[in-house]
Amino acid sequence: QAYMYYEGFDRVYLATTGWIAAIEPQLKEELYHLGAGLIYVDLTSRHSKVDMRARGGCRNKEIKKQILEAIGWQ
Numbered sequence: 001q002a003y004m005y006y007e008g009f010d011r012v013y014l015a016t017t018g019w020i021a022a023i024e025p026q027l028k029e030e031l032y033h034l035g036a037g038l039i040y041v042d043l044t045s046r047h048s049k050v051d052m053r054a055r056g057g058c059r060n061k062e063i064k065k066q067i068l069e070a071i072g073w074q
Contacts, residue, residue: 003034008063011054013037028052 005012014027014036028051031038037054058064 003036006035006056006058007060008058008067010057010064011037012056013039013050013054015039015041015048017041017043 003012012035014031016038018040028038031052035054035056037050038052039048039050041048
């Protein structure tokens with residue numbers, strides 16, 4: 001799913017709560033392979049953190065343009 005979002009977005013992140021930490025090494029490896037980032041959302045406080053930065057860029061500039069127009073950013 002993250003890979004599909006690169007069709008029209010420059011950066012893709014998976015936001016998750018702490019329970020995913022049990023499989024974190026495998027998850028991080030797969031996200032890194034896809035160029036996606038990881039954000040931990042701490043529901044017990046106001047603090048969350050970006051655990052892994054996303055990299056990459058959109059694959060389809062026309063789809064990106066359509067998305068930005070649809071949300072009123074262009």
